[in-house]
Amino acid sequence: MSRRTASLALLALSIGGFGIGLTEFVIAGLLTEVADDLGVSISVAGHLVGGYALAVVPGALVLTPLLMKRPPKQALLVLLAFFIAGSLLSAWSPNYEIMFAGRVFAALAHGGYFGIGAVLAASLVPRQRQASAVAALFAGLTIANVLGVPAGSLIGQQFGWRTVFWVISVVGVVAFAGLVALVPRTEPEKDQLPVGQQFRALARPQVLASLLTTALVFGGMFGVFTYIEPLLREVSGFSAATVPWLLVLFGAGLFLGNIVGGKAADRNADNAVLILSLLLPVVLLVLGAVAAMPVATGIMLFLLGLVGFATVPGLQARVMRHAHGAATLASATNIAAFNLGNTVGVSIAGAAIAAGFGLRSPTLTGAALTVVGLILIFIARAAALRRVEA
Structure with a gap:
C-alpha cells in the first residue's frame, strides 16, 4: 500500500474519531442549556456525561466481539451508523429520556471504533510506524478537545444546543463517506x-x-x-x-x-x-x-x-x-x-x-x-x- 493511500485512510479514520470525541466532551459545556430545555436539574443533566462513559464499556465488550470477524472497514461502518443514529436522536430528542438514549447509542460505537480502528490503522503502515498510525487515529479525538469543544460551546450558545448535535451528525456522515471512499478493505x-x-x-x-x-x-x-x-x-x-x-x-x-x-x-x-x-x-x-x-x-x-x-x-x-x-x-x-x-x-x-x-x-x-x-x-x-x- 502506498504512503498516500495509507495517509488518506488514516485521515478518514481520524474524522470519525473527531466526531466521537466531540460527542463525548462537548456536552459538558452545554449542560445548563440542555438542562433548561429538557426541564431537568443540572445534576440530572450531568448523567448525560456519566451515562455516556459507562455505555462505552458494553459497547466495547459486546459489540466488538460481534463485529471483529467482519472486515475492519465493514465493522467501522456499522459502528459509525450507531454513532450517527445516536447523534440524530440526541439532536431531535423531545425529552430527557430520549436524549439519554441517544447518548447511549452514540457511546456504543466509541470503544469498538477506536479499538478496531487502532488495529486497522496499525495494519496500514510498516511495523516501525504502527504507534504513529494509532496516534493519527487519536488525533481526531485531540482536535475535538482543542477546537471542537470550544467551537461547539460557542455554536450552542448562539444557535442552541441541538444545533451542535445536528452538526455532529453531519460530521458522522462525512466520516462514513470517508471510510467508504478512502479506507481499503482488509481482512480480519x-x-x-x-x-x-x-x-x-x-x-x-x-x-x-x-x-x-x-x-x-x-x-x-x-x-x-x-x-x-x-x-x-x-x-x-x-x-x-x-x-x-x-x-x-x-x-x-x-x-x-x-x-x-x-x-x-x-x-x-x-x-x-x-x-x-x-x-x-x-x-x-x-x-x-x-x-x-x-x-x-x-x-x-x-x-x-x-x-x-x-x-x-x-x-x-x-x-x-x-x-x-x-x-x-x-x-x-x-x-x-x-x-x-x-x-x-x-x-x-x-x-x-x-x-x-x-x-x-x-x-x-x-x-x-x-x-x-x-x-x-x-x-x-x-x-x-x-x-x-x-
Whole structure:
C-alpha cells in the first residue's frame, strides 16, 4: 500500500474519531442549556456525561466481539451508523429520556471504533510506524478537545444546543463517506482466537497490567481535569472569560502529546509508557503546588495535556502487542478502561473536595492513582524482561 493511500485512510479514520470525541466532551459545556430545555436539574443533566462513559464499556465488550470477524472497514461502518443514529436522536430528542438514549447509542460505537480502528490503522503502515498510525487515529479525538469543544460551546450558545448535535451528525456522515471512499478493505486478523479464549486473553498478566495502567493513568489525569475550572478561577485567580483559552492550551498539549507519544512508542512502547507514567504524577504534583501562580499554572496545564495524552499510543500499542490472537478485543477493552478510569478518578477527586481537602486535592489523588499505574507497568516490564532473559 502506498504512503498516500495509507495517509488518506488514516485521515478518514481520524474524522470519525473527531466526531466521537466531540460527542463525548462537548456536552459538558452545554449542560445548563440542555438542562433548561429538557426541564431537568443540572445534576440530572450531568448523567448525560456519566451515562455516556459507562455505555462505552458494553459497547466495547459486546459489540466488538460481534463485529471483529467482519472486515475492519465493514465493522467501522456499522459502528459509525450507531454513532450517527445516536447523534440524530440526541439532536431531535423531545425529552430527557430520549436524549439519554441517544447518548447511549452514540457511546456504543466509541470503544469498538477506536479499538478496531487502532488495529486497522496499525495494519496500514510498516511495523516501525504502527504507534504513529494509532496516534493519527487519536488525533481526531485531540482536535475535538482543542477546537471542537470550544467551537461547539460557542455554536450552542448562539444557535442552541441541538444545533451542535445536528452538526455532529453531519460530521458522522462525512466520516462514513470517508471510510467508504478512502479506507481499503482488509481482512480480519487471521490468527484470532475463539471469542471465549479472547476474553481469557485479557487476563494475561501483561495485558491486564496494561489495561489497569490505562485506567489508573487516565483516572488520575481526568480527575484533575474535571475540576480544573474551579481551580483556575478560585485558586489561580483567572477570570471566567480566560478559562476557555486555558482549556484550549490544555487541548494543544493533548494534540502535541499524541504526536510525541506516537513517535516515542514507535521506538520503544514499553520505555515510552514507563517514562511518561513517571513524569505524569510529577506534573500533577507541581500543578497543585503552583496553582496560586497564574503563569506557572498555565504552563503546567499545557504539560498535563502533553504528558498525559502522550501515554495513549504506547499503552494502546502495548496492549495490542501482548494480546496476540485477541488484539482487536484488547484494543477496544483498553478504550473502555480509559472511560472506567475516568469515572473512578473523577469520583475519588470529587470525594476529596467534598471531604474538605480543597480544590488542589485532585492533584494529590490523581498523582496517587498514576503512581499505582507506574508501579504496575514497572512490575510488568520487569517480568517481561526476565522471561526474555530466561
